[in-house]
Amino acid sequence: MIQRATLLPGVLRRVADRWLFRIGPPEPAPIRLGQRRIYVLPTRAGLAFAIALLVMLLASINYNLSLGYALVFTLAGSAAASMLHAFRNLYGLTLRLGRCEPVFAGDSATFVLLIDNPRARRRAALRLGAHGQWAEFTLGEAQETAVGLACPAPRRGRLALGRTVLETRWPLGLIRAWSVFVPDMHCLVLPAPEADPPPLPGYGTGAPAAGLQQREGDDDFAGLRAHRDGDSPRHVAWKVLARGGPMLTKEYAGSGGRDLLLDWAAMPPGLDTERRLSRLSAWILAAERAGCRYALALPGLHTPVSAGATHRERCLRGLALFGLPADDVDARA
């Protein structure tokens, strides 16, 4: 892909994508690689090999070497056959979409594609590439394999997998067979938490925010209560559980143990949107760490007070997609 990018810069490549590879909007899974969407071209090593064969052919003509002709023609025939082997290495593969865990901006997003090899033979030396990143893998015989491709996710929002290439240079490295497709696959990129955020609003100082009552805190152990969904695993009384007891949650009494409101509007007016989102992201993580219940108020989106992993994800998702165009937001049902 990199090689072709240098060969077909800019406009040319877009034209090739559109007319030659028929790249359009994202296509639904499963994607089956049939003959029409597999392309073959010689690699640089293949061109070098062809030049070497030409030199050998000239030498055979010059010295009248019948066996020289035979050697050159055999190698040329094998190289031609390798073209079909490369083609066959991709032919009939089916791609389905796997998981894609949300990540924070600045981390790398791992797209998992499930690639099914229906043939009872191993398929070697395959490479999956998108966003300039490559993953190399081998498919076992008659198996479905999950292939993860890590791509950098620099900005919050939805990161589409986009134009993806599956290629192989098997068996001789002289021919590259590839297929281009745009799977309908996105990764949710959450705003990167601010590195050194100010303390949680209303946490530890001043009066509790209006409408929020005192809750369990983090500071002093106050007792045990029955486990509820959404309780932090760090507060589970593992020792009790290990002794065969019920699943209990340790309660703490502390000054911070109260419900919080993480409010967009209450932030200093000088902050821009991204820094606000980044700070809110950091606060959500901090509140979760502190075992607080919290509500999130964004312009146009209010998430009521709650706690737990589902709540956190809903809030972070709201931050990630805040202010983005609707079609982008609704791209995945």
Add this chain to the structure above:
Amino acid sequence: MIGRHLLATMRAGRRHDSASVPSLQRGQGTWLLASAAAAVAPHGAWLPPWVAALGLALLAWRGILLWRGSRPPPALLLLALALAGAVGVRAEFGHFFGKDPGLAVLVLLLGLKLLETRAARDIRAGVLLCLFLQLALFLEDQSLPTAALALAGTLLALAALVALADPGGDGREHLRTAATLLAQGIPFMLVLFVLFPRVQGPLWGLPADAFSARSGLSDTMSPGSISELGLSSEIAMRAAFEGAPPPPAERYWRGPVLTRFDGREWHAVPAAEADAPYYTPTGPRLDYLLTIEPHNRRWLPALEHPGPTQPALRHTSDLRTLALRPLQARSRFALSAYPATPVGVDETAAVLAAATRLPARSNPRSVRLAQELAAGARDHGEVLARVIAHLRSLRLIYTLRPPLLGAHPADEFLFDTRRGFCEHFASTFAVLMRAAGVPTRIVTGYQGGEMNPVDRHLVIRQSDAHAWAEVWLQGRGWVRVDPTALAAPQRIESGIAWALTDNAELPLMLRADMAWLRSLRHRWEAASNAWNQHVLGYTPERQRELLARLGLGSGALAARVAALATAALVLFGGLYAWSVRRPPQRDPVQRLWLSFCARMAAAGAAREPWQGPLDYAAHLARCHPAHTQALREICQTYARLHYGPHPPDEDVRALKKQIARLKIK
């Protein structure tokens, strides 16, 4: 269903090549080294020993590094080795240009290149070097065993490339893939070999040493020069006669004619050339096809005396036949012979004078003997008879290992040692005849030949090299006299193996008493001959003949290219069909089920991969409520037959009927 959850290693590398092969893996290196060894080892017979040894030592070194997993040697050391190798090649050959130094450089380069393999590109370069070396081997030898060796070498080279592309696979798989590729390449090779337009080489000047070091006849003769050839069982020529071949005693293949004698050595003298023979052929005629091995000289040892030939050949005034150019490739000529034709009846005075010249004060005893024998003879014919009679009376001994002779070889042979090979007999006879005033000259060439009963070719070897004499008699012209026949008539009748008293002097293959070995050799040589004629001898002319016979007209380039393209396309189409074929479904139940699913998918209710037969039945029922019962029955029957014990045939037929009865469009 997910077999292996594989989160492949991610790399931000830009280049596939350099990044993916940080160093040679053991499996890859084994194929590469095997390929290199197969390419280098056969050259050992031609390379200077130190080059072959150094090349193989470098490969062995690489092998040890590979096996131990050690790091490659420092670049500085390799550079020093390369410089030392270059200096050595320069010292050995005196220059870098030409076949032999080029080959030596290639061998050393391969060894050094493999020692510094770091990236995939280095490995590919190594493979290409191996292929070049294989090609270079054909300059020396294109026999059947070499072809087999080259085939094996090609397989190894392909396996090395496969191992490079697929580092994860095991060795057997690499070899199997390479063998498949090779097997698929061979039909292409056959088509291209037959149809690719052949051009008569060379396209450019060949290096001066391209075809050196061929053994064979020479244009000088000294005592011992032909007995050297007598030990070589190498094949010089093959002749296929249209009718019966001439009897052994008449098989004289005429090579260089030596007229000038300096007392010890005989030399050829320049002769005029013409397109037609210098005589009018008469008498019975023999037609034959002569296939001659390359000897890098122009002469063509034809059966005495050749009739007119196509313009491709020349005839000299001393009755030899010459090719237009030095014979650098195995060549074939359609020739005829007139054994009974008189030649040189009206020879020029100058030639006759040159043929009676003897250096002063050489071989004085022989000269005196000849004068005594010639005294009182009426004509040259009588002198000839007396000299022959005298030689016969001496009981000379024919041997491959005659004693060394000094300054007067004829004297010493005739009076002292009395043991000699054909050149001693011919030379001494010529000295005697010249001393008696009779024009005489030496003819070298081959005598005899052995009929291979397998393919009915007469095989003439270097060991059949022979020297005889020619005497000019008034009214009869040049008359052949073979003095060797006086001492060893068997040499002429049956060949060298029967003429020598002690067989042990001869190489194993030439001995007379090894019948089974000879028969084996006959078979092998017949196979080699067929190989030479049909594969190696596939020249532009033969290609035209073959194409004409295949109905491709006179072999116009366009027709040939069209035929080539068609054949290549057919082969490629066959390979394509192979690559998209699906393995047949063996299990009849499964086959029925898959066709059923395909039909349902066409009707808008495809089966998802996670749906088992019963889930699918529910799904189908939702899509086609009218057929709920029938659909459920089909799915249940399938589940029972597929997961249950081996189903009886009637159950399978029942399932088939159920599916057939279904009426969903």
